[in-house]
Amino acid sequence: MFKPTVGPIVGHTTTDHARIFLRGDRDNKLVFAGIRHRRKGETNWSKGQFVQLEPHRDMSDVIVLKGLQANTYYEYQAGWFSPLSPTHTVATIQELPLQWPRTLYCLRTQDAENHAPRAYIVGSCRYLRITAGVPSLPGLGDRIFAGINRIAALADPPISAVLMTGDQVYLDDLNKLAPDRTYKSILFKYRTVFSQPHIARLMSGVPTYMMLDDHEIEDNWPANRTVNDDVLYANAMSAYELYQASHGPAHELRHDGTINKALNRYWYTFAHGDIEWFVTDSRTQRNLSPDNRRILDETQEQALLHWLVHSRARVKFVVTSVMFYPDSKRNDGDAWQAFAEQRMRLLETLRHGRIKNVIFVSGDVHGSMTSRLRHSQDPEFEVNTIVSSPLCNSRLLPFAKASDFIFDAPLAGNDSGEYHYELTSNVVSQDNFARLHVTAQNVQVSFHDRNGSLLQTVEIGLR
CATH class of the missing domain: 3.60.21.70 (Alkaline phosphatase D (PhoD))
Incomplete structure (x- = not known):
């Protein structure tokens, strides 16, 4: 997998989800982008979430990380790639042995306390x-x-x-x-x-x-x-x-x-x-x-x-x-x-x-x-x-x-x-x-x- 050409950009983030924008590149092949995450301090990654990138969106898209905990730091990795087979879908690439980019990013979900500074x-x-x-x-x-x-x-x-x-x-x-x-x-x-x-x-x-x-x-x-x-x-x-x-x-x-x-x-x-x-x-x-x-x-x-x-x-x-x-x-x-x-x-x-x-x-x-x-x-x-x-x-x-x-x-x-x-x-x-x-x-x-x-x-x- 390659690092995003633009992003990742953390957008709207609540106590339980975060929206992340990223862009790959176009080489006239099937292109997917993915993100995996984990709570900071843990060792096991989540299952990767993937999206197929399309030329009409300038090879960019937004992936939503769901089921997060409030006021918690999460590490994540993001990247894009073209699989060897042109028949792959978002579902089938879940099983590929991907090598994720080594860069670690970190985000924090919002605090659920109503009156927090x-x-x-x-x-x-x-x-x-x-x-x-x-x-x-x-x-x-x-x-x-x-x-x-x-x-x-x-x-x-x-x-x-x-x-x-x-x-x-x-x-x-x-x-x-x-x-x-x-x-x-x-x-x-x-x-x-x-x-x-x-x-x-x-x-x-x-x-x-x-x-x-x-x-x-x-x-x-x-x-x-x-x-x-x-x-x-x-x-x-x-x-x-x-x-x-x-x-x-x-x-x-x-x-x-x-x-x-x-x-x-x-x-x-x-x-x-x-x-x-x-x-x-x-x-x-x-x-x-x-x-x-x-x-x-x-x-x-x-x-x-x-x-x-x-x-x-x-x-x-x-x-x-x-x-x-x-x-x-x-x-x-x-x-x-x-x-x-x-x-x-x-x-x-x-x-x-x-x-x-x-x-x-x-x-x-x-x-x-x-x-x-x-x-x-x-x-x-x-x-x-x-x-x-x-x-x-x-x-x-x-x-x-x-x-x-x-x-x-x-x-x-x-x-x-x-x-x-x-x-x-x-x-x-x-x-x-x-x-x-x-x-x-x-x-x-x-x-x-x-x-x-x-x-x-x-x-x-x-x-």
Whole structure:
């Protein structure tokens, strides 16, 4: 057996199962991929689980490890091979005397305790330019993941998940000068980005959850969409579904433990004890018409509102690839600032429902910060936001700074009062990532530079 050409990537992981993505290769033969696992410290391996790899999925697939125990470390091995006989099936290869790749990977299932402290890594916007099929200085984009790995190795509690909140790839290199538009070039970019050594090490051991933003398609999508972009969109979303959505919770798990590969939407939810996440799709279902302008389609908005009102989670994180607030002095029509009516509906639902401990998490702006939103006539109302971006900036793009945002005017208002926000951290204007530590009392947000060194820490109190 050979090592995966991309992966393994540990995706959605619960107390009793883990989804693992891996890619083999194509040599015009029958190709299978497999994984076997064991509890750390044990000597006997499980029976291997196998899947046949298909060209229409770029020789990749997801294998589900089932029947796991909560809060337990598991070692696993992963690989792919072509059997000598073309008549083999997933069932018959179980009996072959396979030589597994020697690399050992390790993952941890989620803690079943409802109130356990938990930690997360959040980041977005990882730039890697590829020109004429050659990556330009790929180590620059991968360096920060070495820093994340150092933080993860020492984390107490262990990192429950990595949230990648958009622009994991930049298909529009140099924007109009050299964008990736063909399916072949888009797939090559994904393989290159996700197979760099430090990010590969991170994703092989820590559950990673992903959501797309515009550069997974095209800058400021769909505002810049043209009649010639239909093929681009189809190619970009097919690759996104394979490499980012396939191992996430948007795919339902069938009763037999297999994944339903039909994908009806890109937004999803997941929970760790009394902490829940709603990861929105704030990119592909936008309506830019003036009479019904929305960043989330109606179905998703209603699902989000229902979740906010009815979820019994103590802490609710809402991930939106573009900023919920603060507003930018340069309103380019891309963030929630340009969808004021829909944002107001969310805020009024939170305020009238007395919903506490809601934190919006986003990226996009190439600057990191925390800020707090309050209401002029309702002292009980409070909503916080955490912005974490970029993991690796392009040398051609500026970093955000505090002076780029509007802090001297209300965010919104109506007859019942005004929503005002304040910056609760410094604005980080360099490559960085955020570590969230959720306890019974607060969410501690620490921003780290690309080496993993601490830049600043902010505490968001829970009520």
